[in-house]
Amino acid sequence: MIIKKSYSHNPGGSCASVSWSGVYRQQGYNFNEGEVFGLGSGLYLGYCALTNLKYFDICLTSSSLVEDFLINTGVDLNITQFSNGEQCLNLIKQSLDAKSPVAVQLNPNYCEGLIRVTPESLKQYLPTHWIIIVDYNEAEEILITYDNRQFNSVKISFDTFLLARNSGNSEQNPQNYYYDVMFNDSLYPIESSIDLSLRKTFMNFAQIKNIQSLYVGSYGLEKLSRHIAIWDKIMTPQQLVETLNRILLSITGAGGIKGGYRLLYADFLKTAANKSSSSDLATASKLFRDSAFHWNEFAKALKKILNKDIPTDFEHEKSNLTSSLNKVFQSENDGFNIIGKLVS
Amino acid sequence: MGENFSYCISNYFKNTHNYTFNEELVFVLGSCHNLSLLSKNTGHVVNFNNDLLATKSFYISGTNTLALQNFATVINSVLRVEPRNGTRDLKWIINDYYNLEGAKTLITLPNSIIKEKKKDSPQLIYSLVHPIGESTEEPFSNKKINFELDNKFSIELTGSKFLKYWENTSNSRPLGINRFVIIPPTFHDFSKSMRLMIINSLTRNVLNLNRENNEIGPNLFLNLVKDLNLNKSPENLNLHKRLLIDSIEINSISGQYDMSRNYAGKCFDLLGKQLNMKGFEKSSILFKKSGLIWSNTYSELNINPMVSADNLKNIYNELYNAEKNILYSLKSILKK
Structure with missing residues (x-):
């Protein structure tokens, strides 16, 4: 139990912005949800029109919000895709041992808080969901996480986590991508x-x-x-x-x-x-x-x-x-x- | 290393997309020019302290190890890092080439694939991969594959040998040994967008080099001098010498030994002329000057078995001035 006591969670509407705001806060940098969203060039309008398939959709946030936020603030990022989820989980534990919380994407269907507040008709359209992991308990095999809209922490078992990291349809499957970040001595001005x-x-x-x-x-x-x-x-x-x-x-x-x-x-x-x-x-x-x-x-x-x-x-x-x-x-x-x- | 990155990305687009991202543009958009002290184990920037050279596990990188990420972000493209999947990757490489009109696959590899290379390091190399010859029914493992590293250097391996490099590497190495897919956007006006993208990349380049760190940018040399002043023992002098020689070798694929500075000079010269952008010519000259100092350093250190503290300090000061001048010139481009 390393970080939980010192981690303060600020809930908000954008899961990526809230999660990464938490990662930065733990490093001593205070960016609120709006600042993460803006610095990550999050504002977007993408209109998908596959006329032959009669498929139309819009996207109002940038799919590279997190990458841009890190790059625009001067934090180095390596994105790795793991074929082995447990290998990724071990890396996450190492990061938590070093007192750094980890932001990861999950299949939204495994995020209880999100599912509870989503109208039934919309659940199937939920895309990949960002959460922040702040601690773990090896004996109980659980991760302690925060979801953007909830005040309280949420426990996820290792097994559920591994499933949530590599399941769901193409919009929902995080495919075991891992964002390995390296903070330098200072951020950009x-x-x-x-x-x-x-x-x-x-x-x-x-x-x-x-x-x-x-x-x-x-x-x-x-x-x-x-x-x-x-x-x-x-x-x-x-x-x-x-x-x-x-x-x-x-x-x-x-x-x-x-x-x-x-x-x-x-x-x-x-x-x-x-x-x-x-x-x-x-x-x-x-x-x-x-x-x-x-x-x-x-x-x-x-x-x-x-x-x-x-x-x-x-x-x-x-x-x-x-x-x-x-x-x-x-x-x-x-x-x-x-x-x-x-x-x- | 800059040559390697720019060649592979530029030629990847030639085969898959309509836009021409020539090598010089790719170099600048990737904020490829860099100077930082990295760990040989992790590829991350290391923290400078007084016993910096007590281990041999550092090297100076002259090229941005995150250039691909920078490039993809600045052009607003989709960058997919594909999972490594053994023989399926091999099939992908072969099928793409035959089915998609000669499309080559972009991958990163450990530099141990280059047998001639003197030093192994976590600095990955980029490669364009494609099978050799006509499509046949022979097993993938026997099929010969060509690895293009830059315009001068390519390697041929059989499918089975390739898989040894591909599968024996750790997933957690910096940047990752991976197969990449880049999908660029369609611009309303490419040349107008290009200027905006160049300004963003150069801004980021200057911000990176101008950090108040001791391990990034020209200040790195001031701290190496400090370390020399603290310890002038023969062992420490030798460690400094090794740091410089190893770094120059790690940063060179086909024997340039100049930290890609001459290549950077060529890129800035050509791009400045193509786009009629002010200040690029001056930067180009300064890059080439720095390249000369780096290659002279390499020759000098290899020729002289004994090197004095004063010699090393002179080298560091020369490199400091050369790299500082490059930084000033990049800053002045942004002010124009």
């Missing part, structure tokens, strides 16, 4: 980290069209807005329900997130504005608050449709959906115009 992260987020939003079938940034938003108008024409009611459920989960993070993660980004921009005394960043922060409001409106419209008669109500709510998205586009575009001028 915070102003530089902010600068690096803003440039990366701007790149994602304004400079990239797509990665394979994922349409990205402003281009993705435009595509999504156009495609929504025809979804009820090309999908069966069941496909439509599945799509809307998946999208609702992406925006709300099973209820833990407000405004499609945009509030977290607005918080980060506010911090960045204070650090650099930049009124431009303060304005951008307000624009992302607006965007969060419109994402909430979009989510409300989705819920309304899902609670009623599909596809009749989809037809009725379609204009609300596209109107919210257009407002999102406007706010985020204006926000990135400001950020673009600062970083280009």
Whole structure:
């Protein structure tokens, strides 16, 4: 029992941000959830459209949030994939022995706290989930962990952990990836980290069209807005329900997130504005608050449709959906115009 | 080592994707230029202390061991580290080449695969792998495979010999012996994005070298001088000599012995001209100057069996100035 007593857990909505905030805090660096999210260039818009398969989904956080957060703050990272889960577990124990908590991804179905708060219809769409391990007990064969939305620690048996590290569908299986981090004597100066992260987020939003079938940034938003108008024409009611459920989960993070993660980004921009005394960043922060409001409106419209008669109500709510998205586009575009001028 | 990384990544894209990431661009985007004291056991930066050289388990790295991660992140690509899976990897290497119009597989390997190499180290080498000859029904283990390490150096091995290197390596080694897949994004305007990406990589490069650590960047040499001043015994002088010789050898694949500084100079020169970016030419000259000092150091230490504390201090001071000037020039690019 090494770390538990000294580890203080700060719950929040974004599992990756909360877990890595905890890892850094234990090293003496205090970044709140919004700062981890922002410094990790976490704000994202990816729209996946596989028209032939009638598969549509959105992604509102960057899949490389953790990698970017580490790289932008000056912490070295090696990612290894273990074919042997026990070998990875031993490495985790070594890290815990050295008083360093470990952030890992699990199959969400093995995360009791998350499953308990997730609506039944959304459970199957939960993606890989980050938790932080702070201690272990060899005699009882358990790990002591914290889940982002819970205040209390959660015990996971070694056996369950090994299953949770390599099971589930392609969206849920963490495939035994291990993030081996090395803290140097100091992090980068915070102003530089902010600068690096803003440039990366701007790149994602304004400079990239797509990665394979994922349409990205402003281009993705435009595509999504156009495609929504025809979804009820090309999908069966069941496909439509599945799509809307998946999208609702992406925006709300099973209820833990407000405004499609945009509030977290607005918080980060506010911090960045204070650090650099930049009124431009303060304005951008307000624009992302607006965007969060419109994402909430979009989510409300989705819920309304899902609670009623599909596809009749989809037809009725379609204009609300596209109107919210257009407002999102406007706010985020204006926000990135400001950020673009600062970083280009 | 910079040559090895840039060649493999650049040529990996040539065979699999439409974008041209030429070698010089890959070198800069990977924040490949580096200077840090690493542990031979773990590949991690080691903590400097007064009995630094009491063991022989350190070396100076002139290339960023995390260059692939840096490159993939800065271009916003998807980087997949694939699990090692013995013969299935071999099948992947062979099938990809024949089925995907000559696509070569990108892997990392221990440098012990190069028999000519004088020093083993945790510094992995990159390789593009592909089978030789026409597709036949012969067993994978007999099939000859080519390993391209840079534009001058390649190795041929049978499938079964390759598996010995592939399977006998520990999973927890730094960076990992692995097979990689990189999927780049499609840019609205590649050249405009490129400038933004270059600024981000150079910023990160400068931040890394400019840490207030004693083990990273030019300050490393000041601390080596300090260590010499504390202990001028013949044993310690010999340890310093070995540190320099071993480091230069570990950092060289095909006999350049210049810590990839001449290659870095070439990359900055070409990239500066291609993109008409200010300050790159000056950096290029300074990289080449440093390369000359590193290769002269290697020759001098190999020729002179006895080296004095003053000789070593002069070498460290020369290297300090050369590397400090490179750092200043990179900083000044960012100010332009």
